[in-house]
Amino acid sequence: MKLSNMVGDRFKERPSDCVIDSHAFSVRGGYIKYVSNGIYSLYPPMKRVTAKIENIIREEMDAADSQEVLFPVVLPGSLWEESGRFESVGEELLRFKDRNNSSMVLGMTHEEAAVQMVREWGNTYAKYPFSIYQIQTKFRDEARPRAGLIRVREFTMKDAYSFHTSQEDLEKYYDVMANSYFRIFERAGIPEVISVKSDSGMIGGSVSHEYMLLVDAGEDSIVLCDECGYSANMEAADTTVDNSGCTPIGELTKVNTPDCKTIEEVCNFLHSKVEESCKAVIYQTNMTDEYIVVFLRGDYEVNETKLTNLLGEKVHAATITEDCGLCAGFCGPYKQEAKCRIIYDKSLEGIENMCCGGNEVDYHYTGLNIKRDIGDVEYVDVAKIRTGDICPVCGKKTIRISRGIEVGNIFQLGTKYSKSMGMTYTDVDGSVKTPIMGCYGIGVGRLAASVMEAKHDDYGPIWPISIAPWQVHLCCMRPDKAECKEAADKIYNDLLKAGVEVIYDDRNVQAGVMFADADLLGVPVRVTVGPKNIANGQIEISTRDKSVKELVNVDDANAEIKKLIDKLFDEINSKVRDRI
């Protein structure tokens, strides 16, 4: 393709609304066009990148014996009523009525459609296991779309669904898919992606993993242990707190604490350590407004997803009314008489002598010992894990929190959908059973943007050759000079004939403009045809990452270019391996 003809503008200024680099380069490089909040059109470079990612995904899914199908974007609401998700999913599920006043939704994930497709066919054990996938547009009415293609409302996604007759068989296939996922990320040029244990959220199921690309701009926090390799997302990471070596048991005393609003002020005033304080965080459930009081160590925060999972329903910050019985700012577990549900976080376990709220304005207790003063309580884990906490696997104080982007996820779904939607099969012994499912997703556009976020310099993306919009960026520095134009034209045509993907900058523009545009397009191999070199019968071949820069004879140009392309592919493919 010739650059002079390609739709989409490239420009220098970073748009003020772009917080992360990949978003800025996506806009500046003519990759995406804003259409509406969280909705973009794709210009040719991004369309080409996503098409290559889709092909890699397709090859790996086919290799994992998954069958490509296609589900609709618009689904009847009745299908989601079967699974119960028509009611249970929030506003991110876009519901509307068609011209006949039928209730419809825009598919944001396709578990229901997958079950509907195979529930008659999969009626006997002999058909199992099987797996189906699609690559299709999805819509999720996000409250806060942001960061370009990282968090959008409309997106292209690969989603696969597998069906099994036993948990063991699901786990076996789950490992196959986990392997495929690593291969996909390796082939896309980001072998550094890690898988982390995750919370299953609205998809359901018990075991699930997220694939995380660790980048500073990531919106997710990931829990890592460099010592043993443990990894999890914040919701799935068990918080283990070391309370050994704390102050021995003491006397329970109610003390006046005037003007102490925060836990730090209270501890300062009482000369207590924050690590030996008990603070209260108060919520109300969304459904019934029941008060939920979480007591946890003063220096920890509540992880609301853990709390939601524990309660089985969502919560919001409490509105403390005069008659609710809770004393805002001074709420403590001792002689707590309000009508509420009390939850003790594990971070309090093992503290013998702590301060806490006195359930009266300007009063706290010191010397609280929960076992002695309150009795046996159940400790649960609802606290956010922190850097330096104890690794739940190796037991060392090695926990580190990193930022990352979720580029894929896999779930062991169990029978959530097959059971609610009445899918059954006859087993070998004639009994009727419910199949066990897994599901496996990758967002195509997000993956493209994530690679851009992980692989760039100050001037633009540095695309891995496997997903680069083109393999070669050919710059003709002086198209007004016949010898330059002829040489560049010949290289262009020869490369095209050889099946090489070339973007050809044939514009009569200044070198600065030409190179800035080339940097923004991030094509791995650059070929520069300039008047000085061409006078010596030479052209320059370089790589976008600056690792190669050499002059070669014009006659050797094509062979050298192809050698370089092969080398770049080899570098990527050498990192692709099977783990199972």
Next chain:
Amino acid sequence: MKLSNMVGDRFKERPSDCVIDSHAFSVRGGYIKYVSNGIYSLYPPMKRVTAKIENIIREEMDAADSQEVLFPVVLPGSLWEESGRFESVGEELLRFKDRNNSSMVLGMTHEEAAVQMVREWGNTYAKYPFSIYQIQTKFRDEARPRAGLIRVREFTMKDAYSFHTSQEDLEKYYDVMANSYFRIFERAGIPEVISVKSDSGMIGGSVSHEYMLLVDAGEDSIVLCDECGYSANMEAADTTVDNSGCTPIGELTKVNTPDCKTIEEVCNFLHSKVEESCKAVIYQTNMTDEYIVVFLRGDYEVNETKLTNLLGEKVHAATITEDCGLCAGFCGPYKQEAKCRIIYDKSLEGIENMCCGGNEVDYHYTGLNIKRDIGDVEYVDVAKIRTGDICPVCGKKTIRISRGIEVGNIFQLGTKYSKSMGMTYTDVDGSVKTPIMGCYGIGVGRLAASVMEAKHDDYGPIWPISIAPWQVHLCCMRPDKAECKEAADKIYNDLLKAGVEVIYDDRNVQAGVMFADADLLGVPVRVTVGPKNIANGQIEISTRDKSVKELVNVDDANAEIKKLIDKLFDEINSKVRDRI
């Protein structure tokens, strides 16, 4: 792929709701799964067919220098307000509100999105002409979806948009696209597709063509002249009526015509020819309910699309009220005093002596001569053309009406969208101008179903090899016999290694079931490994269309199969040609 593992059921009984064959085979062959009215999931065989069609389209669009992009499925209503179509398009445009109460639509065509994508970039003449296309899901809330994938609500479509600085340049590119379209249909195995002049409908513009596959089950009527090759759809075909040799001028007489309700009864009673009668068809405009009286020859019908195009607005059948002044059943042009707009169809031109309504119950006139009795009137063409009418090109009475399916369309849009949406460019002389557009559509699923409709026998589709779900259908007749299974397994693995697409029926089922399924899958080359032949070291190779059936030695199997595949491809490719 092994058939034993492939999702989707095949069965023998024709579903009662399938009116046309391609719909029946789509359901019976496990190609599609009904999800909702006009909404289907695609099983692997149809996904594979549509993927191949998409690749053919993609190659031809790329060859026509169109650039692949991607527009969103969900579009902001404001974009459609810019073009005026948010209001002007009917209920088939699905409108809804998102969670922020913003007005959104589901894209049913993407002219607005195309202009929005390029209106800043295309700001100078130097960038023109250019063309962009996408292959993407669309939604059109059809009132009566039917016939499987032929008329659905959700569909995958290729839509291209071109931008030009002159009408001549548009016409040049329009011809390029017309050529690409013929190549696409030829490569898809239906070289018999014809292009017909068509009415532009809600897309707009003046010149447009539809690509029609002539099949009896088609829902469109096409006007053809076998003499000169003229073709048009019913809306675009000029109706030319031969009124030479009619009765000479006579006396205008009002006569009593008791109990004559229809034009035939009147003519019988008066001993007049229907060909020398004038009937009235009465409409009202949708916007203002103005009465529109169309007078036309008694044996013709009104084409309401022609009438709508003439009036510039839609009409409905009139409600005749007591005080409207029109005498239902006896409405005629002479002394017509009702408040209405009168339209004279060209079918009346040249009749010297006709009967018509008397504008009084039970009365008609005979001997009406419009020129003498009414004066000079303007004749327009709003009549439906009929078999045997005069060809508007060669002038012979050779018009024939045929049934067809529209498999593509191309439009010269003019400036309808660029002007309303404020897209301009600076011309070479510094003046600011509005670009001229073309648009070009092909429905992928409809094309697949149309090929099925055109190419099938009583047992299933006969897929052209270029878009067949697989190239080879391998049947192992007795997988329980080691020599059969080993031979079939070897052929399967060898063909896969050679890059041949094989569906392998490895099931232990009766021959009847196996062959019925093979017929339903319609794969062009069939390879049958049976115990009798294999004992002689032979296998059978045949084609789905029964033109080839031969025994070959097992050792030659792969070479012979590949030769046959090449031959089938050659047969298709020999019909692909460039017309421009």
